Amino acid sequence: MPRGSSGITLQQLHYFIEVAAEGSISAAADLLYVAQPTMSAAMKDLESRVGRALLLRSARGVTLTADGAEFLGYARQVVEQVALLEQRYLGRPPSRRLLGVSTQHYSFAVDALVRMVKGTRAAEYEFSLRETRTWDIIEDVRTLRSELGILYRNDFNRNVIDKLLRDSGLAFRPLFVAAPHIFISRKNPLASRERVTLADLADLPRLTFDQGANNSFYFAEEILSTLSSKQEIRVSDRATIFNLMIGLDGYTISTGIISDDLDPEIVAIPLDVDERIEIGWIGHSAIPLTEQAQRYLDELRAVVAGFGVALLG
Numbered sequence: 001m002p003r004g005s006s007g008i009t010l011q012q013l014h015y016f017i018e019v020a021a022e023g024s025i026s027a028a029a030d031l032l033y034v035a036q037p038t039m040s041a042a043m044k045d046l047e048s049r050v051g052r053a054l055l056l057r058s059a060r061g062v063t064l065t066a067d068g069a070e071f072l073g074y075a076r077q078v079v080e081q082v083a084l085l086e087q088r089y090l091g092r093p094p095s096r097r098l099l100g101v102s103t104q105h106y107s108f109a110v111d112a113l114v115r116m117v118k119g120t121r122a123a124e125y126e127f128s129l130r131e132t133r134t135w136d137i138i139e140d141v142r143t144l145r146s147e148l149g150i151l152y153r154n155d156f157n158r159n160v161i162d163k164l165l166r167d168s169g170l171a172f173r174p175l176f177v178a179a180p181h182i183f184i185s186r187k188n189p190l191a192s193r194e195r196v197t198l199a200d201l202a203d204l205p206r207l208t209f210d211q212g213a214n215n216s217f218y219f220a221e222e223i224l225s226t227l228s229s230k231q232e233i234r235v236s237d238r239a240t241i242f243n244l245m246i247g248l249d250g251y252t253i254s255t256g257i258i259s260d261d262l263d264p265e266i267v268a269i270p271l272d273v274d275e276r277i278e279i280g281w282i283g284h285s286a287i288p289l290t291e292q293a294q295r296y297l298d299e300l301r302a303v304v305a306g307f308g309v310a311l312l313g
Contacts, residue, residue, distance in 0.1 A: 010082060012046045013075040015039060016054070020072050020144060024061040064144060066169065072144055073287025080290055099292040102130040102140040103150035104221045105209055105238045106279075107259045108307075112300035119299075131238065134221065135214035141282055142168040147293045149282040150300075152221070152255075154275065160218040165282060174280040174312040175297075176304055180223055181256030181268040185246040195270045202230070205250035207241050210234040222253045223275050242266055255279060257307050 018028040019039070029039035047054050054068035064072060103109040113129050130136075130146065140146040153161045153172065165172055182196060190196050190204075206229040209221045217225045233250065235241045244250045246265055255277055256268040281297060283289060289297075301311050 008046065008049055010079070012042055012049075013079050015042050016046060016075055017072065017079060019043060019055070019062060020064055020068070022061075023063065025057075027061075069142075069144055069169070069284060070286050073284060076290050077288055080292075098126050099148075099290070099296060100128045100130070100140070100146035101148045101150065101296060102132055102137040102146040104134065104137065104152065105131050105241070106150060106255065106257070107238070107263055108255075108257045108303045109150050109300065111259050111303045112296060115299040115303065116296050119295075133209070133211045133214065134219040135211065138164060138168060138170065138282065141170055141284070144284075147283065147290065148296065150279070151282065152277050152279050154223055154277060156223070156226075157218045157220075160216075169285055170282050171285045172280045172282050174278055175301065176279055176309050176311050178255035178257065178277045178279060178309065180253055180271040180273055180275050180277055182251045182271050183242075183245060183254055183258060183266050183268055184251045185249065186265055186267050187246070188249050188251075190251075190269060191267050193269055195272050197272045198224075198227070201251055205231040205233055205244070205248050207244055207250040207252040208232065208234050209241070209252075210236050223277060224253060224273065257304060257309065 015028065015032065015034070018032055019025055022028045022031065025039050025043060026036045028034075029036045032039070043055060050067075050071065052067040052071075053065050054071055055062045056065055056068075101109070101113070109131075110129065113127060117125070117127065128146070130140065132140070134151055137146075137149040137151055141149040149170075151161075162172065182190075182201065184191055188204075190200060193200070208225070211219045211221075233244060233248075235244065241250075241252055242263060242265070245252070253271060254268075256270065258266055258268050281300075283293070305311055
């Protein structure tokens, strides 16, 4: 053990997890009803015990170093396993469930969280699901704001996405490959068609998700993003895009997997193009997933399989 340390305490792991989640030593101290100097000293002692810098401190708070991000993954595993031991052998109630997921705008990602919440046995839980921009998903997972990210890649964006993930210490794990579909209102004249072509869409508004300052074609959530459109509207959320499908007969291109329960007014029609959409999850290459993250992925696979889509891996 470095520097003659007597070992890492479970309390330090709890403190470190909260500091990482809050991005602030003082905020974590307030949350845990601990004096700020006590929390700060605990973090310095932890770094001394492991012999590595785990936190980068600034006037705006703290961020994790590369070693800190890896350490956090193992700290979560240890705390989770201790909670399971206490539940199994000491009769403790299930611990508070924690999980953060960032995703592109997919209803199946929401369905999976619904199933997970309904199936949880914990009296308390804290889950976060962020539907956000492609760049922000990668940044969320890199900084461990979220443990998992859900996004797509194809032959067009693969090299760019994969390089960005490698540079961020992340890896892409495929879940399934989908044939492209358009999402449109049930009242759209194309809704009765078995298939549609790009020519059929020429006079309809194309709806896409805005990517903000990183509005590169490579970060678009929709395939064929480089094709020009006479009418195009960018939006920031699924509710707006569905409203525009209904109000303007607009369309967007996606996986074809859509929940009738969550989105009853929208239908998916196959798009006749020679393209495929590979959906996968991203996470830190060197950090094992927590039980909650594994459970979410299991629910995600179950949702997708329920639509008759073949899973990968």
